[in-house]
Amino acid sequence: MLDARIVITEQEHKEFVRAYFKEGLDGPLSVFPRKEKRKIAILKQLIQRFDPQRKYAEKEVNEVLGNAFHDYVTLRRNLIEYGFLDRYPDGSCYWVKPALYCPTEEGTG
Template identity: 55%
Template sequence: MSKEGMFWNSTVEELSQGYIYDDQNETYICLVCDEPFECGVIYRRGDVLLEAKKAVQYHIEDDHDSMFDSLLSMDKKYTGLSDHQKELLHYFKRGLADKEIVKELDSGSPSTIRNHRFKFREKEKQAKVFLAIMNLLKSDEKENKNSLVGIHKGAKMVDERYTITVEEKEKVLSTYFDEGVEGPLSTFPSKEKRKIIVLQQILKSFKSNEVYSEKEVNEVLKSKFNDFATLRRYMIEYGFMDRSKDCTKYWVKN
């Protein structure tokens, strides 16, 4: 399963704790940055030595503050929350009373805050019912050529270009990677949806928990297409990768 697949196929409990256990590789994997923690390896945290499960838990706390913050920081298209709602949830997490929140916001009234609390509870109920509906749908639905391909977490825009079926993906990959997906591109597509499919495949050439120099990125992309600068630009533009302001460091965008 791909890194994106691990995140989106995780259970609510796994998303809440921030990691999953890969029993095939006996490894705990952080769902925020995909960093692996292998069972049997001892990890150091200051003067303390930790086993893998404890190490991934402290990793989330040290590097990502908390899963609450990490999930809440995701784009609105994933959370469905406005900036104001996110701010209120931060206050609720801190355990502030309605009057205290009004004081922090310097606006509104305790009754307004109580109304928000009620709406969040209703939203939670709706989410549970919807998850149950989708779970029942999936249990009766075998993956077929019309199943949709998942969207990468770093996507900067989500529109009809991302409505990609398994059949479309397979057809595009066989067309543009005529030597197989491990080989080079025969040509770079001009249509937007095809670009996304091709870029999704090329992204698999990069490790999600590594930082690359521009030269290293170019070397990987050169093996896929002679116009590596175009590939690099689209990797950034479509949110597959990110880079430092001085363009010296590149990484897979989570």
């Protein structure tokens, strides 16, 4: 879950996204950061690649995330752990958690 103590300014978000998505917002992620603020900024950007109005099979989630980064399992796990995505207990269906889907000016969502 997101911690209320972690606040990311719009300027920080832009800097982090620019640094990690070197080919643009729809391009691949160069590396998945370890630092919390950077990780959250990247996850906020990645969630924009999903339609908040639909549900996804695990294979579809993997495909979307795989287009962003080779380790899509880590991305998927982090999106769930930080509360951006939710899923059925058996992993058969995923969806964007509405409270955390906040399209950015630059986002694709």
